[in-house]
Amino acid sequence: MADIHYKRRFGDRNDGRLLRSLAPYFKFIPFVMKDRNDASNYFSDKIEVSDIDRWLRRQRAEGYKGLGFLHLILAAYVRTVASRPGINRFVSGQRVYARYDITVNMVVKRGMDPNAPDTAIKVIFDPTDTVYDVYRKLTEKVEEIKASDETNNTEDVAAALCRLPRFLLRIAVKLLYFMDYFGLIPPNLLAASPFHGSLIITDLGSLGIPPIYHHLYNFGNLPLFLSFGAKRRAVELDDAGRPVERKYVDYTVVTDERICDGFYYASAFKYIKHYMRNPQLLETPPEHVEEDIF
Numbered sequence: 001m002a003d004i005h006y007k008r009r010f011g012d013r014n015d016g017r018l019l020r021s022l023a024p025y026f027k028f029i030p031f032v033m034k035d036r037n038d039a040s041n042y043f044s045d046k047i048e049v050s051d052i053d054r055w056l057r058r059q060r061a062e063g064y065k066g067l068g069f070l071h072l073i074l075a076a077y078v079r080t081v082a083s084r085p086g087i088n089r090f091v092s093g094q095r096v097y098a099r100y101d102i103t104v105n106m107v108v109k110r111g112m113d114p115n116a117p118d119t120a121i122k123v124i125f126d127p128t129d130t131v132y133d134v135y136r137k138l139t140e141k142v143e144e145i146k147a148s149d150e151t152n153n154t155e156d157v158a159a160a161l162c163r164l165p166r167f168l169l170r171i172a173v174k175l176l177y178f179m180d181y182f183g184l185i186p187p188n189l190l191a192a193s194p195f196h197g198s199l200i201i202t203d204l205g206s207l208g209i210p211p212i213y214h215h216l217y218n219f220g221n222l223p224l225f226l227s228f229g230a231k232r233r234a235v236e237l238d239d240a241g242r243p244v245e246r247k248y249v250d251y252t253v254v255t256d257e258r259i260c261d262g263f264y265y266a267s268a269f270k271y272i273k274h275y276m277r278n279p280q281l282l283e284t285p286p287e288h289v290e291e292d293i294f
Contacts, residue, residue, distance in 0.1 A: 012097075014185070014190060015097075015099060015100060018096075019095075019097060019294070020294060021294055022293070026258070027095075027096070030091050030094040031094050033257075034094065036217065037218055039091075039257045040256065041255045041257045042213050042253075042254055042255075043252065043255065045251060047248065047273060050247055056072070067135050069205065070201070072131060072282070073201075073276060074125075074138065075131035076282065077199060077272055079127075079286060080275065081198070082127035083288075084264065084268040084271060084290070085290055086264050086292060087223070087224065087260065087264075087268045088102060089259035089260065090259065091223070092183065092221045093182055101125075103124050103197035103198045104198060108145060108146070119145055121152070130283055132283070153188075156192070157189065176219070180221075194220075195221075198224070201228075202225075202226075202228075204227055205249065208230045209230060211251055212227050223255065224253060224255055225254040231247050231248070232249075233248075253269070
């Protein structure tokens with residue numbers, strides 16, 4: 001996130017500022033691992049959700065209709081960025097940048113029908129957002145898409161490009177790659193692009209299946225892809241050796257290892273899990289927001 005006193009400098013992009021004080025190693029590795037798929041690491045974990053379910057039921061009873069695990073995990077991610085802003089970096093043009101905002105991308109269906117069209121949405125969050133802010137912003141965006149028969153910016157751009165003959169479309173895509181490398185894509189196209197953002201998330205729990213490991217896109221600059229699956233039950237032994245039934249949600253994250261080191265990622269994942277386990281911490285804004293390095 002951009003500091004309010006920060007003035008854009010040469011080398012910055014429309015969506016992020018160049019990190020000039022990075023250690024030489026991190027400046028070098030994007031030249032070795034040139035594509036995002038070269039730099040993908042895969043992480044999986046699970047979380048016991050019995051207490052989370054009780055908290056969610058209380059929130060829905062208090063008027064937050066439809067508030068669910070998706071809102072909670074997004075709120076945990078947003079809060080983690082407030083203290084670990086390095087996971088909100090991205091690599092473009094073989095340089096590492098700090099993103100100005102927190103942009104979460106999702107693909108949603110316009111209806112609960114296998115043949116209903118998909119569309120991409122982008123929701124911008126602030127590091128001070130609470131779980132209620134996340135719920136409100138995401139709900140407004142999803143309802144806006146589902147209530148309208150009109151296409152959004154993402155669909156309009158895709159439709160315009162697909163009207164081109166194939167050879168011109170290939171040239172247009174190569175031109176977009178060139179513009180993206182040098183940070184020349186205009187803000188209105190960045191706002192429509194499903195390939196640019198902080199995080200892309202998919203809720204496979206709503207489809208009743210486990211999470212997948214989804215690849216990162218070489219085009220654009222998305223550094224994280226998070227997927228979570230349906231609730232599952234497991235019979236385990238408690239501390240006294242008695243069998244107990246517990247409920248879990250599994251989730252996976254595919255990361256771009258070029259934006260920060262493993263220790264930093266590990267601490268960020270621990271923060272996300274801590275906030276999911278203690279959702280009451282997300283009911284109020286954070287006391288402090290950490291700024292990324294310059």
